[in-house]
Amino acid sequence: MILQDTIVALATPSGAGAIAVLRLSGPDAIGIAAxxxxxxxxxxITKQKSHTLHLGHIVDDGKIYDQVLLSLFKGTNSYTGENTVEISCHGSTFIQQQIxxxxxxxxxxxxxxxxxxLRAFLNGKLDLSQAEAVADLIASDNEASHQIAMQQMRGGFSSEIAKLREELLNFASLIELELDFAEEDVEFAxxxxxFDLLNRIEFVLKRLIDSFAVGNVIKNGIPVAIVGEPNVGKSTLLNALLNEERAIVSDIAGTTRDTIEDELVIQGIGFRFIDTAGIRETQDVVESIGIRKTFEKIEQAxxxxxxxxxxxxxxxxxSMELLQTEVGxxxxxFPLKPLVIIGNKADKLDANQQESIKNQVPEILLISAKDNQGVETLKEQLLSFVNTGALRNNETIVTNTRHYDSLLKALEEIQKVNYGMQINLPSDLMAIDIRQALYHFGEITGQVTNDELLGNIFANFCIGK
Structure with missing residues (x-):
């Protein structure tokens, strides 16, 4: 895939604003802009230095379109690795389209x-995992996802993979060399x-694969289903968590008949709270549909x-017996789902009554959603379900499903090579598995690509980036 023409697009969000930025890139970008x-x-401007700004007007056939600020980036000294011009014009949609x-x-x-x-990748300015991190950075909506995307865009993940691939490639070369001297029965590797290298690679791959569970949660947010019988305060709790009147609250049981969702960021981690319809026996057709959806949301949470x-x-x-039955x-x-049992309306209980409930249900957290008591403790408990240690230690975390799939395949091939070493498998058979492992490493960083793969990846980007 070689792109030789010059492209243009709006680099800022569409719509009216104070300014808009139009981006040109390609061999004729500066000439066309001139x-x-x-x-x-x-x-x-064709004779000016790279990374310079120029004030002027967009003019054609004597007609002035707008006064603009033009940014000049020449050759490889640009984001795309080719001549690039950015035109900052006034943000009128009419002006944008006219230019x-x-x-x-x-x-x-x-x-x-x-x-x-894509051009930045093809011109060697970014590897493929860094290019994908650009999209993740644009889409990041909390501190944690932003931190991971920045680390990956700086090359933290790809450099770790590239180092392992290089070491494996060196040994693969020696294994391949042995095949050329098969009759002499010599070992160069x-x-x-x-064997030590294979064990180290396997350890790193397993760590990266395990990190995907955390990375996927951070990238997409953690769905939390708020369930219970009608009129126990589910909507009040949602409003208290979000600190706004998001859900309708009333004393009438069955007020919430459909699921209500909203997001909250707690210490950089996104949580998606789902207020569900109260679970009870009912003849109301609409309420029954809401209750059925409640169980669907529990499945997804x-x-x-x-x-x-x-x-x-x-x-x-x-009620205590019913609670223990429903919790059971x-x-x-859902044995693998963390379950938080909340006793709401604790403001109506004295200290002895609260102690009595805790003795019968030790894991219960007593709160008053109406008075916002215990809500912060609930947030801390929810945060405890996320392994934030990797974030604090700035460890590499995998968030991309494509990377996760390639890592799994690479691990499978490395384990085959490791087993081959233990049973003294012939070098030519081990070489096949080593090549496959190298192939899957290359898929991550872009050393192995095809037009279909690149098309699938970059089709998810916004136009202008």
């Missing part, structure tokens, strides 16, 4: 989604060192918050 740009100082159409008439082509970053009315627990002995059902049906 045909429509008149500097107020009379300078010829883009003018540049198209002068010889530019509208850029495809992600084509600027030190088997002890090779990673954490379940089961809410009960703590005052009702003390007033009615059968959820634990049996």
């Amino acid at each position: 045909t429509v740009f008149q500097s107020v100082s009379g300078k010829d 883009i159409q003018l540049l198209l008439r002068k010889g530019c082509r509208m850029a495809n989604a992600g084509e600027f970053t 030190d088997r002890t060192q090779f 990673q954490v379940v918050v089961y809410l009960v009315d703590s005052f009702q627990l003390m007033a009615d002995g059968s 059902k959820i634990k049996n049906q």
Whole structure:
């Protein structure tokens, strides 16, 4: 895939604003820009240095379109690795479109989604995992996902993979060399060192694969289902967590008939809270649909918050038995999901009553969502379900499903080579598995690519990036 034409696109969000930035990239970017740009100082931008700014006007056939600021990036000293021009114009959508159409008439082509970053990859400015991190950085909506994307864009993940691949490649070369001297029965690769390398690679791959569980949660947020019987305060709790009146609250049981979702960032980690319809026996058709959706949301959630009315627990002995029955059902049906049991309306209980409930249900967290008591403790408990240690230690965390799949395949091949070493498998058979492992490493960093793969990756980018 070789791109030789010059592309243009709006690099800022579409719509009106104070300013808009139009980006051109390609061999003729500066030349095309020069045909429509008149500097107020009379300078010829084709003769100016890279990384310079020029004030002037966009003009065509005597018509002035706008006063703009033009940024010049020459040759490899640009994001894309080729001549690039950025035009900062006033943010009128009319002005934006007029200038883009003018540049198209002068010889530019509208850029495809992600084509600027694709050119940066093809020109060696970024490897493939770094290019993908650009999209993750743009999409990051909390501190944790931003931190991971920045680390990957700086090359933290790809440099770790590239180092392992280089070491494996060196040994692979020696193994391949042995095949050329098969009749002499000589060994160029030190088997002890090779075995140590394989064990080290396997250890690193397993660590990276395990990190995907955390990375996926950080990137996509943690869905938390708030469930319980009607009128126990689920909507009030959601409002308290979000610190806004997001859900309708009333004393009428069954007010919430559909799921309500909203997001909250707790210490850099995104949580997606789902307020569900109250679980109870009902003849109401609409409410029944909401209850069915509640169980669907429990299935999709990673954490379940089961809410009960703590005052009702003390007033009615059968409520305690019902609580233990319902909690048992959820634990049996979803044994791997963290379950947080919340006793709401604790403001109605005295100290002795609260102590009595805790003795019967030791894991219960007593709160008052209405008075915002215990809500911060709940947030801390939710945060404890996320392994933030890797973030604090700035460890490499995998968030990309494509990378995760390639790592799994690479690990499988490395384990085959390791087993081959233990049973003294012939070098020619081990070489096949080593080549496959190298191939999967290369898939991550982009040393192994094809047009279909690149098309799938960059199609998810925004146009202008």
